Amino acid sequence: MNGSGPKQIVWPRKLWLLLLIVGISTALFFVYDFIRFKQQIKVLTPEHRKVVIIGHAGRAFFSPFNPFNPLPPNSLASLLKALREDGADGLEVDVHVSRDGVPVLYHDETLNTMSEGKGKIENLPAASVIGLAYKGGWPYDFFHQEKIISLEDLLRELQKLPEFPDLHLDLRNYTLARDAYFARSVLGVLRKFHYPVEKLIIVYAKPELLDAFRVIEPRVKLLLDIGPDFEGSLKTILANRLHGLVAEGKQINVSQIKLARYYNLQVVLFGGKARNTIYKMVLLQPDAIEVNNIKALRKIVR
Template sequence: MNRSGPKQVVWKRKLWLLLLIVSISTALFFIYDTIGFKQQIKALTPEHRKVLVIGHAGRAFFSPFNPFNPLPPNSMTSLLKALREDGADGLEVDVHVSRDGIPILYHDETLNTMSGGKGKIEDLPATKVLGLAYKGGWPYDFFQQEKIISLEDLLRELQKFPEFPYLHLDLRSYTPARNTYFARCVINLLQKYHYPIEKLTIVYAKPELLNAFRIAEPRAKLLLDISPDFEASLKTILANRLHGLVAEGKHINAAQIKLARYYHLQVVLFGGKARDTIYKMVLLEPDAIEVNNVKALRAMLQK
């Protein structure tokens, strides 16, 4: 005689009950978390809400979820969507200078990682780089057909806005002998488009290239992309009379920022995709956040 039937029914009922309990518990957790987080946001002061929202390479980097982002960093669509749709106050872009002096936007050190090209941009003429298709791999390339653009391509588009957005230029240079050439090529282009100097920030990890920018444009705002050794980085900033620092949000604390403020330095943080990570950066009261999730930060700052 087969007695498995009733047992199977009981087992299935228990499984459905367990799934129901888990689903209800998960829903209650998210409701509780959302309510609690909204209360935290309400506690933000006007000083917290002054932070500038800067799109990190536009909409940041390829991301599978939270949020899904198939757009390459520094691509035109990514940059413009960050401004027009997500509410960014400005953009952070990564700038190389080609062998023949053309500033080009691309994040990584070599073209091998995100395109069909090979080598460093500074070793190639612009004609070998501009227009190369971005390669993000599966599934991103089903959703994007972006190509590598120049800084001038972006500046032409930014001219169409009612006013220029803030622009952070994160420099990508690997040959110190080119420092003067690099700085002059970038500054000449910015001057051609009459970009307001008060909305420009120049960022690099070594002071020598930043000092070359100071010579090319004495009014330029120069920030050091600091190392994990905060004390050594601070000494470099002060010794070279730089204007501030850029740090990954999770690698800096309130005491360090307070010390930077003591020396009247500007503080820019970068990173942050999850709302909790972004919220912790806001609490540190930086001047700007180069954020990986512009929409989340903008929503957080709404009163």
């Protein structure tokens, strides 16, 4: 019985020692990380810093931390905060066209994934889609009341800015026969707001829809959304006289980008939430990055 007293004193001491070690280790890590970050920044040239910062679907996708983002992709709050608070140079948005020809902003193929609706937008009238509540699940829905908006809703807000930002339109079309209808619907809204063509980039994974845009507006930049097959994609780009490519940052390398530059192609990368991932994309010297963490990219290049 008498031996139990000292043990009760030793354990609190061990706990405090452990907490002290953890605290010192954490502090040293942050100091090291800060010093390394400063060294990385010094390596960057003015050419690296020219990269255009594009908010990927606004503030990107639902994220629990680094950074915390409860806003749905393509929602109005996400898009406007990317510009006004995070300091993006422009926006990337995902565009569907409803059955009755209204461009609608939504990321996924069907409404089932992130909203209270169901089905594909191209099969539904706009009135049954615009205004549907986004559903991100717990805990995100406690922090937002966002609803699906149209491209026109966004443009109405963008025209209030001192100048229109860069705008990348990532197309969502699932029926080849609708290509011309899709292009007319989207360009019609853009022309209504007199959106500068030089500020626009149209992105899609197949050249046929991109060509439908070129028929109506020959000046618009057309970029192919590519996958892992860089060589095959490059052949498609050159054969169809497209202006460049959009690729996930981790699926492309320096030599491939140099080859794209040889053909005077524009290169846009997307993705990146962790600072090191974004830094690696910056080193590749793309024209623009559609980034998931705008503030981190700004700290690197600005």
